Amino acid sequence: MNGRPLPPSRDLRLVHVDARERQSIVSLRAGGPSFGGEELAICAGPCAVESREQIVATAAAVARAGANVLRGGAYKPRTSPYSFQGLGRDGLAMMREAADLFGLAVVTEVLDPRDAEVVAGSADMLQIGARNMQNTALLRAVGETGKPVLLKRGLAATVDEWLLAAEYIALTGNERIVLCERGIRSFDPSTRNLLDLSVVPLLARRTHLPTIVDPSHGTGIAALVAPMGLAAIAAGAAGIMVEVHPDPPSAVSDGMQSLTFAEFESFMESIPALATALGRRLPQRYVARTPNASPPS
Amino acid sequence: MNGRPLPPSRDLRLVHVDARERQSIVSLRAGGPSFGGEELAICAGPCAVESREQIVATAAAVARAGANVLRGGAYKPRTSPYSFQGLGRDGLAMMREAADLFGLAVVTEVLDPRDAEVVAGSADMLQIGARNMQNTALLRAVGETGKPVLLKRGLAATVDEWLLAAEYIALTGNERIVLCERGIRSFDPSTRNLLDLSVVPLLARRTHLPTIVDPSHGTGIAALVAPMGLAAIAAGAAGIMVEVHPDPPSAVSDGMQSLTFAEFESFMESIPALATALGRRLPQRYVARTPNASPPS
């Protein structure tokens, strides 16, 4: 009765699964991280860029553990105007430097259409956050930069609404879009959000765009990140996005859901056996150009 | 257990109920519509401005029935990029003209921070729609125009998140903010959204800002608009916002929830008895400066 699934919207055109002969692979740069192929994309980093030291140390740790994309917020969408709003352009520069030191790509969020070009000048992939999934001015501005876009699912967005938001971006001529499930609103306060992994196989039947999963925001509890990350890969996700912080209890935001370096490394070590069983693999590890490379002090 | 209500956020400062000695009254202009006093604010009009004829006819009808604010979208936030996106600046001008003909104030939505000044130049009140409730760039841009702001509740926003969005606006120095409950996401497809009237008395205990209710979006069904409008007033709302269209079946959007002119008039006639019982009253009706005033052909 209530459960009869609805047919998808007829307005899904460019992003519709039938619009292409095969599932899309979105690459951030030649030979670099890609989303949608055999290789998983592993995005990791702090919720917010807090300082040069913090982002360089984190980049070093996540690269060493096998991540290939550095995540981190320079412009932060905060519920309260009194919460830390991010370091802005300084944060962008710090991320870029840290990522380059360890061969990582950069994904970071844009909050204002007037910032899209600036962020595109620094990052490899622009993120539309959950709160802005239907901010059409931002969708267009980010699409028009031509950079790959990571489109997070809105807190109360249906799959159709999410795909139609992707269609807004695609209409700018930019179809390098990756979807990111990060949990939706539910009635149970046991977890911060409700991670909806069923969208992973569902989207694979509705769109040619790849989907990754963010178990950090999706659960809000560090202890659940690794098992739900593995579950996401088993469900067919193109990659994962994980919050990692040098010292989670001191993080300015999202400390409860951030992994320590050791926890992230341990999680990464659990992936290869599972990935192999599923015909997938981790990205090749970054090899420093000089064996003793370390972050400059 | 699950039901233990949480204490409100400590970051509610400017908009907190204790920040002022009494509940605020937000006036759109001297002697004009106000929100929060004994007089109800009645905002009515089409979902979207479709043509000069449509908006003038609707303005005439709602003014005659007793509304004092004309609502209508010139910039439309649509789920699909292929849906009608609004007439933009032309729509703004048509609304202004139609409103002036019948002594109405104008409230209309802003979607892009770059449009805030233009819309403020034409409208009496700027609306932040549900999809943009946490679009912080837009909240700031709209607040900075100095114009009164109508802040709709997000589809999955808690009361605290909603008030913190108002706090973003208030921090620009503009505290002329009216909240608008318009229904939230729920599991029951019987109605388009779930109209949460309990926020009306709850907000009165948490903030000094006035709250109005939109039973059109809140239910999505024309037959439910009048009873839920009356219920909103009984719950203590400062006013209502209702979609009215000359010919709902032909509306480019939201036809199912729009009232005809006759339905709106009938609804308005049912309000005074109820309002009087509650110590409230409808706005004074607009009296045309010349008895035979009618919209120019």
Next chain:
Amino acid sequence: MNGRPLPPSRDLRLVHVDARERQSIVSLRAGGPSFGGEELAICAGPCAVESREQIVATAAAVARAGANVLRGGAYKPRTSPYSFQGLGRDGLAMMREAADLFGLAVVTEVLDPRDAEVVAGSADMLQIGARNMQNTALLRAVGETGKPVLLKRGLAATVDEWLLAAEYIALTGNERIVLCERGIRSFDPSTRNLLDLSVVPLLARRTHLPTIVDPSHGTGIAALVAPMGLAAIAAGAAGIMVEVHPDPPSAVSDGMQSLTFAEFESFMESIPALATALGRRLPQRYVARTPNASPPS
């Protein structure tokens, strides 16, 4: 898109609005409380019967204030097995005595089909609680007693599912069913449940059965009970159900949402003006057979 309301289930037969020529009026006894006519039904009392003193004092207070049905739980459906489970048969007898002293009818919940006959021997109306809305064994057992049934909406029940639960009862040959909206599950912890008043006018278009509203469970906050009770009446409810307790802070359950005697009396005094404006009225007050009647000590 997501908001297109679904057509009602075709399996709504006996309870369908078209199954009768007019809306049903459910009377508890000759000349006694009825649901669905011009007169409102006012059900009031404690969450649980705790003692003879407590229930007699409450019955006296709610009768004096104008209620005509005494509510109270003898068998309590508690989330935790360690919470107070009710006084059972003793509680039933206490309620009956207290109600009779002040001319009230009795409504009380049944939890086990094996208890239906016993409860029917004592109460005037049997309640199916939210947790048991789809307990088909209980629906049938309660229906078969022939007593009027108060069917509360399940915590996550759609309108169709609720009406189909009523259809289960009606199929026993007992169509004296009253629906009770008591709030559903939502994501916002600001209130205990989300009171969905839009079902009141919606149900009036789908079923001939009357609907009442329980703003106590529906909000979980005593201060919201009166405004939401008025809103329910404005939306067209056939009556209300309100928790009242001699000393809410000491109540064994639901103290936060219970009104004191004075709060209930004040709320009841606010109803007549509103009811008159809507063509409704409170029940006639009980007049003690002897002017000095008081509960026996």
Next chain:
Amino acid sequence: MNGRPLPPSRDLRLVHVDARERQSIVSLRAGGPSFGGEELAICAGPCAVESREQIVATAAAVARAGANVLRGGAYKPRTSPYSFQGLGRDGLAMMREAADLFGLAVVTEVLDPRDAEVVAGSADMLQIGARNMQNTALLRAVGETGKPVLLKRGLAATVDEWLLAAEYIALTGNERIVLCERGIRSFDPSTRNLLDLSVVPLLARRTHLPTIVDPSHGTGIAALVAPMGLAAIAAGAAGIMVEVHPDPPSAVSDGMQSLTFAEFESFMESIPALATALGRRLPQRYVARTPNASPPS
């Protein structure tokens, strides 16, 4: 803010993770299926027992593919009273016979406390369905049979409420309880329910009871069953429950979500590689006592 997870209820005593030294293993019979150890439990079968032929053929197919528990409903909890309500005692006998032919255990639902003993006389494990998760009379009656209990999560139950329902059963002295996540209510009609896999690792930190996952009800879409079943195992589930039917389009209920025999076999073949990577394994396949054993005609 809203996302701060709550501490678990203090009333979780018998089922609390700290109540035992290690996670419980619930065995249905000596050497038979068990939940919670290295070996996965695979429960498969039709939504409803429809005929002897149907249940025997399905038992043969699921046993051959590697399942060790036969699921199927003899008493069906249907939303509409006009839907098929199950074959009752005849259905129980058919299931028992079919299961015995192929060395399977039987799990089936109980709807009425008065049926608990009869069902316990025939089945190896008694199921409490989602609609009855807080039917305390049923929880007690089923617990008192002493048989292992499969407790499905209610459609809108928090993790705490679910565990407190398990506590009701445990208080009868029967702690052989297995939890089953089967999807909860959400706003997105893309899937029938929202499968909440995060409860799998969360419950492992809150209770010593094992948890299985039902991706058939959890998604309502046959194509999503296999990927979500794999994801459940990756998240740490003790087993899965899957609907399988000889001819899904002709099933009297839940055809859209049922796998064919070939689909189920294919799904089962995908499990061992994943299970091995996680240190888990499928149950040993049933070996017919005589090589040519086949269901009697």
